[in-house]
Amino acid sequence: xxxxxxxxxxxxxxxxxxxxxxxxxxxxxxxxxxxxxxxxxxxxxxxxxxxxxxxxxxxxxxxxxxxxxxxxxxxxxxxxxxxxxxxxxxxxxxxxxxxxxxxxxxxxxxxxxxxxxxxxxxxxxxxxxxxxxxxxxxxxxxxxxxxxxxxxxxxxxxxxxxxxxxxxxxxxxxxxxxxxxxxxxxxxxxxxxxxxxxxxxxxxxxxxxxxxxxxxxxxxxxxxxxxxxxxxxxxxxxxxxxxxxxxxxxxxxxxxx
Amino acid sequence: xxxxxxxxxxxxxxxxxxxxxxxxxxxxxxxxxxxxxxxxxxxxxxxxxxxxxxxxxxxxxxxxxxxxxxxxxxxxxxxxxxxxxxxxxxxxxxxxxxxxxxxxxxxxxxxxxxxxxxxxxxxxxxxxxxxxxxxxxxxxxxxxxxxxxxxxxxxxxxxxxxxxxxxxxxxxxxxxxxxxxxxxxxxxxxxxxxxxxxxxxxxxxxxxxxxxxxxxxxxxxxxxxxxxxxxxxxxxxxxxxxxxxxxxxxxxxxxxxxxxxxxxxxxxxxxxxxxxxxxxxxxx
Amino acid sequence: xxxxxxxxxxxxxxxxxxxxxxxxxxxxxxxxxxxxxxxxxxxxxxxxxxxxxxxxxxxxxxxxxxxxxxxxxxxxxxxxxxxxxxxxxxxxxxxxxxxxxxxxxxxxxxxxxxxxxxxxxxxxxxxxxxxxxxxxxxxxxxxxxxxxxxxxxxxxxxxxxxxxxxxxxxxxxxxxxxxxxxxxxxxxxxxxxxxxxxxxxxxxxxxxxxxxxxxxxxxxxxxxxxxxxxxxxxxxxxxxxxxxxxxxxxxxxxxxxxxxxxxxxxxxxxxxxxxxxxxxxxxxxxxxxxxxxxxxxx
Numbered sequence: 001x002x003x004x005x006x007x008x009x010x011x012x013x014x015x016x017x018x019x020x021x022x023x024x025x026x027x028x029x030x031x032x033x034x035x036x037x038x039x040x041x042x043x044x045x046x047x048x049x050x051x052x053x054x055x056x057x058x059x060x061x062x063x064x065x066x067x068x069x070x071x072x073x074x075x076x077x078x079x080x081x082x083x084x085x086x087x088x089x090x091x092x093x094x095x096x097x098x099x100x101x102x103x104x105x106x107x108x109x110x111x112x113x114x115x116x117x118x119x120x121x122x123x124x125x126x127x128x129x130x131x132x133x134x135x136x137x138x139x140x141x142x143x144x145x146x147x148x149x150x151x152x153x154x155x156x157x158x159x160x161x162x163x164x165x166x167x168x169x170x171x172x173x174x175x176x177x178x179x180x181x182x183x184x185x186x187x188x189x190x191x192x193x194x195x196x197x198x199x200x201x202x203x204x205x206x207x208x209x210x211x212x213x214x215x216x217x218x219x220x221x222x223x224x225x226x227x228x229x230x231x232x233x234x235x236x237x238x239x240x241x242x243x244x245x246x247x248x249x250x251x252x253x254x255x256x257x
Numbered sequence: 258x259x260x261x262x263x264x265x266x267x268x269x270x271x272x273x274x275x276x277x278x279x280x281x282x283x284x285x286x287x288x289x290x291x292x293x294x295x296x297x298x299x300x301x302x303x304x305x306x307x308x309x310x311x312x313x314x315x316x317x318x319x320x321x322x323x324x325x326x327x328x329x330x331x332x333x334x335x336x337x338x339x340x341x342x343x344x345x346x347x348x349x350x351x352x353x354x355x356x357x358x359x360x361x362x363x364x365x366x367x368x369x370x371x372x373x374x375x376x377x378x379x380x381x382x383x384x385x386x387x388x389x390x391x392x393x394x395x396x397x398x399x400x401x402x403x404x405x406x407x408x409x410x411x412x413x414x415x416x417x418x419x420x421x422x423x424x425x426x427x428x429x430x431x432x433x434x435x436x437x438x439x440x441x442x443x444x445x446x447x448x449x450x451x452x453x454x455x456x457x458x459x460x461x462x463x464x465x466x467x468x469x470x471x472x473x474x475x476x477x478x479x480x481x482x483x484x485x486x487x488x489x490x491x492x493x494x495x496x497x498x499x500x501x502x503x504x505x506x507x508x509x510x511x512x513x514x515x516x517x518x519x520x521x522x523x524x525x526x527x528x529x530x531x532x533x534x535x536x537x538x539x540x541x
Numbered sequence: 542x543x544x545x546x547x548x549x550x551x552x553x554x555x556x557x558x559x560x561x562x563x564x565x566x567x568x569x570x571x572x573x574x575x576x577x578x579x580x581x582x583x584x585x586x587x588x589x590x591x592x593x594x595x596x597x598x599x600x601x602x603x604x605x606x607x608x609x610x611x612x613x614x615x616x617x618x619x620x621x622x623x624x625x626x627x628x629x630x631x632x633x634x635x636x637x638x639x640x641x642x643x644x645x646x647x648x649x650x651x652x653x654x655x656x657x658x659x660x661x662x663x664x665x666x667x668x669x670x671x672x673x674x675x676x677x678x679x680x681x682x683x684x685x686x687x688x689x690x691x692x693x694x695x696x697x698x699x700x701x702x703x704x705x706x707x708x709x710x711x712x713x714x715x716x717x718x719x720x721x722x723x724x725x726x727x728x729x730x731x732x733x734x735x736x737x738x739x740x741x742x743x744x745x746x747x748x749x750x751x752x753x754x755x756x757x758x759x760x761x762x763x764x765x766x767x768x769x770x771x772x773x774x775x776x777x778x779x780x781x782x783x784x785x786x787x788x789x790x791x792x793x794x795x796x797x798x799x800x801x802x803x804x805x806x807x808x809x810x811x812x813x814x815x816x817x818x819x820x821x822x823x824x825x826x827x828x829x830x831x832x833x834x835x836x837x838x839x
Contacts, residue, residue: 059429064352091431101422104445104540114430117440119548152540170431267729274639277631281699282648285655288666339562346563350556356564362826363566369750369822370573370815371757372660373787377794377811381576385799402569409566435552463659466759466787470794492661492760499665500764510669514662521657 010035010174010204011056016070018051020063025051027228028070034221035173038196038205040236042215043225044251049208052225053176056206057093058086074174091118094167098179098210100159102151103166107143110151110162114170129169137165138195157188161195174204182210193218212252216240224248292514299512313476313498314505318513320480324393324488327481328472329462331397332404336461337454339401340408344450347409348416349424349438368406372466375403379471394484396472400461407460411453415446420541448535455528463517465492475501491517577815581808588802593809598770598784600793600803607786607810609770613687614785616773617762618755620691621698625755626748628695629702630737633747636703637710638732656700664764667693672765679780685767687783693761698751705750709743710736742828749825753818756787763788786810 009032018026026048033039041049054060056072058079071078079089091114103110111133112126120126130147134140139161143154151162160180167175177196181189196205196218209215215222219236224245232245243249250256307317351357379399389395419442427437465473473493481488495513498505584593588605595606636648671692672684713736721731737744767782770789790807797804 057429059425062425062428087431087433090429095429097422097426097429099422101426102540103423103426103441113427113440114432117427117430117432117436150540166430263727263730267727270729270733271639274631274635277628278635278640278644278648281628281632281655281696281703282651284696285651288658288663289654291670292662292666339565342559342562343565346559350559351563360563360566362823363570365822365826366570366819367566367573369753369757369818371759371787371818373759373790374573374577374757374811374814374818377580377790377808378573378576380794381580381808382572386576402573405566405569433552435556459657463661465659465661466791469791492659495665496661496760496764499668507669510665514665517659517662521659522654525653525657 009033010075011206012071012073012076013052013056014071014073016052016055016068016072018048018055018060018066018068020051021065025228026055029225029228029230030070031223031230031233033204033206035204036200036202037220038200038207038218040215040219040222041206041208041225042212042222043231044256046227047225048228049223049225050178053095053178053206053208056174056176057090057095059090059095061086087117091170092172093174093176094170094172095176095178096160096163096167096180098182100156100163100183102154102159102162105151106148107151107154107162108147110166111169114166118170133165133169134162136168136195136199137161138191138198139165155188157184157191160184160188161192164192164195168199168203172203174206175199177205177207179208179210181214189214212240224251226251289518292511292518295508296511296513296515299506299508300515304512305516309476313502314509318491318494318516320477321489321491321494321513322516323480324473324490325462325492327393327488328396328400328468328490329458331393331484332400332461333454333458335398335401336404336408336457340405340454340457341412341450343405343409344412344416345438345443348413349434349442364406364409367402368410370403372403372464373469375399375467376469376471378402379467384471390485391470391472391474391487392485393472393481393488396468396488396490397484399467399471400464403464403467404457404461407457408454411456412446412450415449415453416442418449419445423541445539445541448531452528452532455524455531459521459524459528463492463521465496468493491520574815577808577812581805581810581812584802584805584809587805596772598789600806603802605802605806607806607813609772610784610786610789610810611813612773613766613770613783614756614787616778616783617687617690617694617766617785618752620688620779621694621755622748622752624691624695625698625702625751629699629747629751630706630744632699633703633706633710634732634737637707638728638736652700652703655696656704660697660758660760661764663693663697664761667761667765675780681780683767683782685765685782686780687766687773688779690762690766690783690785693765694755694758697758697761698755701754702747702751705747706740706744709740709747712743713739746825746828749821749828753821753825756821757814757818759787759791763791768792786814790814 011033013029013031016026016029017024029052041052043049055068060066072080074093103113108130111130115126115129131140134143139158142158151159154162181192184192193214196207199205207218209218216236221233222236222239223233224231224239226247232239232243232248239248240252243252304317305322306319308319310316347357347360351360376399379395383389383395383398384391423441424437427441468490472487473490474487475489475497477487477489491513495510495517498513499510592605593607595604596608597604597606598609636645640648667689672689674684675686675689676684717735717739718731721735722728726734762785766784766788768784768788769782770784771778771781773783790810793803794807797807
């Protein structure tokens with residue numbers, strides 16, 4: 001069951017089924033993701049939520065032995081249509097991973113990696129990008145004096161915000177976050193969540209949270225996945241206080257984990 | 258409680274193992290020591306930089322050193338692009354199918370072909386069929402094919418050591434596969450690749466059989482000045498002066514052997530130093 | 542959503558180059574085999590089979606009996622392996638299981654030094670220092686014998702055998718050793734009854750690779766075995782000069798006229814060497830493959 005969000009959907013997932021190595025990971029998922037909001041995919045491990053995330057920026061192309069049916073539309077256009085420029089897609093749909101993964105190099109080099117690959121060479125513009133993305137990721141004040149130090153010298157929480165800044169440097173439309181705070185302490189987690197609230201004004205955000213509490217804290221809309229199936233998809237306030245499906249309620253109340 | 262007998266057996270056994278290890282190691286020390294002791298007397302600046310004289314029985318081994326350097330250069334020019342590209346293919350592009358297994362089998366086989374068979378092949382293809390004649394060109398190309406498996410294996414290993422996460426991150430930032438390789442994976446793997454290249458080229462520099470009939474000459478009046486020239490070379494020089502020149506002073510023979518040995522040992526040390534230096538600086 | 546075309550085109554060329562280079566190794570193996578065949582097959586048309594498999598190798602008289610050469614290679618190689626196998630496995634066991642840390646730090650670089658000594662240098666050493674010793678010890682006319690060759694060859698094969706055997710021992714899980722000790726065995730008993738049997742296939746691979754190395758060795762044997770193409774038929778052939786296939790090619794290739802029967806015959810010997818090492822390496826590679834596929838240690 002799905003609900004039409006009142007605003008025009010940024011991303012439309014249309015009857016998507018997906019299998020890897022013969023195993024069915026997603027069964028006939030249909031949902032619309034609204035723009036400028038935080039949408040949460042949550043559910044127990046192995047429910048397919050991270051898999052679905054990686055389909056949205058076609059990161060699953062890097063894996064062999066997969067099969068997919070259905071469509072995923074970004075601004076109304078099928079991202080799996082033949083001839084689609086995949087690197088350009090990935091610049092529009094950025095991703096942050098569960099573990100902070102700084103690239104080898106300095107803080108500055110991490111941020112400008114994406115834009116440089118896209119062809120940006122002007123040092124002035126690159127510097128602007130560095131300032132802008134670090135500010136948006138709420139990291140600027142902490143690293144502005146350390147732009148040329150190795151990215152690995154930052155703390156875990158800072159590294160993760162660096163990864164967010166790195167994706168933001170490309171000015172994507174959508175930001176996908178796969179358990180971004182799972183390795184972080186509560187303070188860093190709080191900082192990341194706060195920056196998400198800021199970011200959703202300009203970007204569309206989909207996040208797989210690492211706990212139900214986090215899901216409840218940040219979700220404007222939330223989708224509950226169980227064993228590859230979309231069980232329920234409703235505004236955040238509703239689904240966590242009054243879930244309609246028995247399975248959702250069981251999961252939220254901790255009857256299974 | 259283990260009986261004393263079993264412990265005695267163990268003590269004898271361990272002693273035998275130690276004996277075996279000593280039997281392996283002591284002769285190594287003896288070889289190196291003997292060559293150093295008997296050859297050091299011949300080593301001097303002139304020995305290394307002067308041309309030989311008096312039918313090779315006096316003077317220096319300069320042309321042999323130059324020849325070995327030229328051959329190594331030629332081998333490097335031919336083997337490095339092919340080897341590194343091949344390694345990139347295996348590490349980054351190849352899928353796990355029959356073709357890839359055939360490629361790996363081919364590499365194992367190239368590595369196992371006797372050096373003298375490479376020499377035969379070099380004569381058949383480069384010297385004769387392609388009409389390069391006995392030349393630095395023919396010798397380098399022969400050595401290059403011989404060096405290929407070493408370079409490919411070590412380079413592939415270096416590439417695979419780079420964490421796969423970097424490629425994923427690069428892709429998620431809009432990088433194509435090649436962009437990720439060129440900007441992140443390759444630079445990170447470079448120390449390992451360079452170490453492998455050094456060791457591979459080193460092996461090529463000291464091999465005799467492949468160059469016996471493809472390039473090497475014993476007495477050349479002047480240094481080579483084109484790739485189609487023949488050249489002297491250190492390993493071949495040692496072979497000839499120790500087996501085919503009557504009255505050759507023993508000290509010069511040992512001296513030449515010492516130069517070869519010193520070359521190998523020093524380059525191995527260099528390669529190890531490069532490897533450990535960059536391992537410490539790694540950001541993963 | 543379109544990319545600038547110049548970048549796309551350069552990338553296409555680069556990736557095409559990489560792919561071609563990836564396949565090149567297969568090409569080279571085929572090329573080598575092809576050229577060996579091209580120059581070697583004529584032997585079978587120019588030399589009758591009973592000559593080719595005869596016992597006399599005197600090319601100047603038109604006798605191309607390859608048996609003494611084949612047997613020479615076999616004798617020297619097998620003897621070398623008989624010497625190197627126990628020494629190598631024992632050293633590998635010593636380094637991996639018994640030696641204290643400081644000893645390991647000395648041993649491993651030393652073995653690498655041995656691996657790096659060029660064959661011509663070892664041959665030179667064998668010729669000038671070992672052969673006279675052998676001669677004096679045996680009271681024989683010369684120290685350039687099959688035995689001397691086997692001795693030198695054994696040391697050349699040792700680094701290969703030791704390192705592959707070491708890897709095989711490394712692959713045995715710690716739990717095996719712990720289990721052996723827990724059952725009350727001494728370390729010695731655990732090594733020989735648990736660990737080494739578990740590393741069986743790896744040690745077998747080590748032997749095969751060592752053999753491949755030994756059969757293909759040229760310069761060292763050429764300088765040390767005396768180069769007499771005789772049939773090694775009695776026990777004392779051990780202590781007489783002999784000639785291997787590799788030394789034959791290296792010694793005579795310089796003197797043959799291109800296109801002559803002798804020339805073709807040398808290439809024919811090259812084919813034999815190529816095929817033999819191909820088979821040995823194939824066998825060694827497949828034992829490694831099987832071990833990986835079964836995911837275990839047998």
